[in-house]
Amino acid sequence: MLITLLAWVPTARAEANRGEVAELRLQRLDDGVYLSTSLEFDLPELAEEALRKGIPMFxxxxxxxxxxxxxxxxxxxxxxxxxxxxxxxxxxxxWRLSTSTAPFTNTGLGVALGQNFDDLDDALSAMQRVSRWKIAESAAIDADTGHTIQFKFRLDMSQLPRPFQIGAVGRTGWNLLVSRSGRLALQEGAK
Incomplete structure (x- = not known):
């Protein structure tokens, strides 16, 4: 009985840091497929603590x-x-939120959109809303075939400083994963 209880506790803690996709909208337009979503999650406590000490989270x-x-x-x-x-x-x-289509590097080179916020809640709110993100070109989508979109949002542990990467292994206080799948509607006039 005690072994079962110990095996159950980490699973419950890991689930506590999972969020959900409150809304997932997919639009098929002439030039491609666009995704809009609204996420709901709480920042893991360890990540928030590291942020407040000046360590960026990715x-x-x-x-x-x-x-x-x-x-x-x-x-x-x-x-x-x-x-x-x-x-x-x-x-x-x-607080500063930077968004890029390429991974961030230590060189500082690259193109990123940066926004400043006075409050952490405002920065998180901006992260949790995605509007009209182009995820596919129209040439990649067949009009007469069904498509499934798989969306994930996660904390990227690989970009943290080495001591945090080593200390985070096996600790559920760093887990953040939000995912959802959706179906792309067939175009009108298709089979």
Missing amino acids: FVMEAQVMRDRWYWSDRQVAEATRYLRLSYQPLTRR
Whole structure:
């Protein structure tokens, strides 16, 4: 009985840091497929504590478009990734959210959209809303075949400083994963 209870406790704690996708909208337009979503999650306590000490946290949004196939497993026809970096500037007491289509590097080179916020809740609110994100070109989508979109939002542990990566292994206080799948409607006039 005690062994069962010990095995159950970490699972419950890991689930506590999972969020949910409150809304997932997919639009098929002439130039491609667009995703809009609203996420609901709480930042893990350890991540928030590290942020307040000035250590940036990195997040990844991924969307995969899978084409239905009856004779084999579904085939991936498109993939889009968005990288986010949330940081706190202790001297100015401001939060900064940077968004990029490429992973952040230590060189500082690359293109990223940056926004400043006075409050952590405002920065998290901006992270939790995605509006009209183009995830596939129209040429990749077949009008007469069904498609499934798989969306994930997670904390990217691989970009944390090494001591945090080593200390986070096996600790559920760092877990953050939000995912959901949705079906892309067939175009009007298709089978």
